Amino acid sequence: MAAKDNNSLVIWLSIFVLFSLGFGVAWYMTWSHSDDLRRQLATATDAETKSKGAITELNGQIAALSGSIGRAGTPDEIVETVKTEIAANAGNGAAVPPSLGDALLKAATDRDINVLGNNDKNSQLQAKTAELANLVATHAAAMDSMKKSLDEKEAALRQKERESDEQLAKLQSELDKTTAELREAQDNLETLRTETSNTIADLTQERDRQREALIDLRRDKQRLEGITYERPDGALTFVDQNALTCYVDIGSRDELRVGTTFSVYKKQNAGVGRAQSDKDIKGKIEITDILGDRLAKANIVDQRDDAPLGSGDPIYSPLFWPGQKLQIAVVGMLNFDGNPGSDREEFHRIVKGTGAEIVVEVNDEANILGKTGEVLDPAEIKNRITSQTRFLIVGDLGDTSTQDAAQREILNKIADYKEEMERAAENSGVYVLNLASFLDYVGYSSKSLTYSPTKRFPGSLANGALSRGVNATRGNRESSAAISGAFSTRRQKPLVSTGATSKLYSGEQVE
Numbered sequence: 001m002a003a004k005d006n007n008s009l010v011i012w013l014s015i016f017v018l019f020s021l022g023f024g025v026a027w028y029m030t031w032s033h034s035d036d037l038r039r040q041l042a043t044a045t046d047a048e049t050k051s052k053g054a055i056t057e058l059n060g061q062i063a064a065l066s067g068s069i070g071r072a073g074t075p076d077e078i079v080e081t082v083k084t085e086i087a088a089n090a091g092n093g094a095a096v097p098p099s100l101g102d103a104l105l106k107a108a109t110d111r112d113i114n115v116l117g118n119n120d121k122n123s124q125l126q127a128k129t130a131e132l133a134n135l136v137a138t139h140a141a142a143m144d145s146m147k148k149s150l151d152e153k154e155a156a157l158r159q160k161e162r163e164s165d166e167q168l169a170k171l172q173s174e175l176d177k178t179t180a181e182l183r184e185a186q187d188n189l190e191t192l193r194t195e196t197s198n199t200i201a202d203l204t205q206e207r208d209r210q211r212e213a214l215i216d217l218r219r220d221k222q223r224l225e226g227i228t229y230e231r232p233d234g235a236l237t238f239v240d241q242n243a244l245t246c247y248v249d250i251g252s253r254d255e256l257r258v259g260t261t262f263s264v265y266k267k268q269n270a271g272v273g274r275a276q277s278d279k280d281i282k283g284k285i286e287i288t289d290i291l292g293d294r295l296a297k298a299n300i301v302d303q304r305d306d307a308p309l310g311s312g313d314p315i316y317s318p319l320f321w322p323g324q325k326l327q328i329a330v331v332g333m334l335n336f337d338g339n340p341g342s343d344r345e346e347f348h349r350i351v352k353g354t355g356a357e358i359v360v361e362v363n364d365e366a367n368i369l370g371k372t373g374e375v376l377d378p379a380e381i382k383n384r385i386t387s388q389t390r391f392l393i394v395g396d397l398g399d400t401s402t403q404d405a406a407q408r409e410i411l412n413k414i415a416d417y418k419e420e421m422e423r424a425a426e427n428s429g430v431y432v433l434n435l436a437s438f439l440d441y442v443g444y445s446s447k448s449l450t451y452s453p454t455k456r457f458p459g460s461l462a463n464g465a466l467s468r469g470v471n472a473t474r475g476n477r478e479s480s481a482a483i484s485g486a487f488s489t490r491r492q493k494p495l496v497s498t499g500a501t502s503k504l505y506s507g508e509q510v511e
Helices: 002-029 035-069 075-090 100-223 275-280 344-353 378-384 405-428 435-442
Strands: 234-240 245-248 261-265 281-292 295-303 314-316 327-331 357-362 389-394 431-434
Touching: 002 035, 002 075, 234 314, 245 281, 261 295, 261 435, 275 281, 327 405, 344 357, 357 378, 357 405, 378 405, 389 405, 389 435, 405 431, 431 435
Parallel strands: 327 357, 327 389, 389 431
Antiparallel strands: 234 245, 245 295, 261 281, 261 314, 281 295
C-alpha cells in the first residue's frame, strides 16, 4: 500500500512540475515593456531566476522520479510509457484510466479484491490442507497396519520357507536314493534285455529251424503211402437204392447244411482226402433234409456200378468241418463242369452252400481278393493264409507260352501268387489240393451238357435193366433185336437175352 502512495505522489508532482513550467513560459511571454513590465520584468527576472532554480530542482526531481520509476525520456514520454504499462500490467482488460490517480485507485481496488480473494482461497487451501493432513494421517495409520500385517506374513513365510527347505532336502535325499535304485534297476534291465534279446534270437533261430523241419516232415508225410491227414466226417446209416436216397449220422449238432455234398468211401480205404485214395471213392451224396442232431437225409448223386453205396460207408468233404467255419484259399482258373467259360461262380456257390468261406482268392485277372471281394496287396497273402485256413485249392494255371502278351502277363502273375500262397500254406500247415481232387472229395457231380469218352457217361440208358438200383424190378430185359439201318448188312442173328442177372443185381453188396 505504501508503494502505491509513493507512486501517486510522484505522478502528482510530475504533473505539477509540468503545469508550473507552462505557467512560467506564459508569464514570460506576456511581460510588459512597461515600467510595470520592467518592474514585472525584474520581478519576473527574479521569478525566472527562482523558476530556473525551481526548474532545475524539478528537473532534478524528474530525473530522480524517472530513476525511481525506472523510465527515461521526457515527462510526456514517461507518462505515455507509464500508461502503457498500467494498461498492460495493472488493468483487467478494460479501458486505460484517464489519469494516474484513477489508475492507482483502480489498481488499489483490484489489489484489495485480489487480497480478499487470496484470503478466501488461502482459507480454502488451509481447509483442504487440514483435510489432506487428516487423509495423510489416516493413510499413514493404514500403512502402519499393513506394514505390521506384512511383517507378520513375511515372518510366517520365512517359517514356511524353512519348513519347505527341510521337506525339500528330505525329498531330495529320497529322490537321490530312488534315482540310484532306478539307475541300478535300469542297468539290470539293460542286462536282462540283452540276455533276452540273445535268447529270443536263439529261440527264433530254433523256431525257424524247427519250422523248416516241420514243413519237411509234413511234406514227407503227405507223400507216404497209407497215411491220411483227414478223417471221415460221418458214415451212411441206411441206403435205399430204389429211391436213390440214404441217411447219415451227422446233423444239426454238427451245423450241417442242406445242399452240402460228400464223397462216399469204401469201408476199407487208404485214407480219405488223399490223391492215393481216389480209387476208394464209391460215390457222391447231397444232403436234402436235416432230421435231427445226428441224422440227415441225402440223395445219391452218383455211385460206381461195381461198388454201390451201403450202410457203414464213411463220408467226407473238405468243406465240412463240424462246429467250425471252414476257411480255404484259392488260386488259378476254375473250369471244371465241361461247359465253356469260367465256373468260378459255381465254385463260390459250392463253398458258401456249406457255410465255408474263401479268405483269399486269386481270380482269372490275377487280382488278389479278400473275404468280401476287396482287392488285397500281395503282401497280405501271408497274413490271410494262417493256421485257421484248412486248404489251399490250386486251379488251372493256364498256358504261359501263349502268344497273347496280356494273357501271358496275367498267367505269370497267377503263377507267382501261387508260389507265394504255397509257401504261406507250408508255413501254416495248410494242405494243398488241386481243383479236381477237391471237387471229388466234396462230392461234386458235373453238370456238363457234353460227353467225353474219357469220362463216365453223365446219364442212365434205358436199354437193359429198367433200374440201376440193386433188387429193383427187372421187368423184361430181352432185346427187341431192332438194328439201326447203319448196321443193316449184319448177317448174324441177334442174340436173345437169357434172363440171367449179374451178381451186381443179385441183392448182395459188392465192395
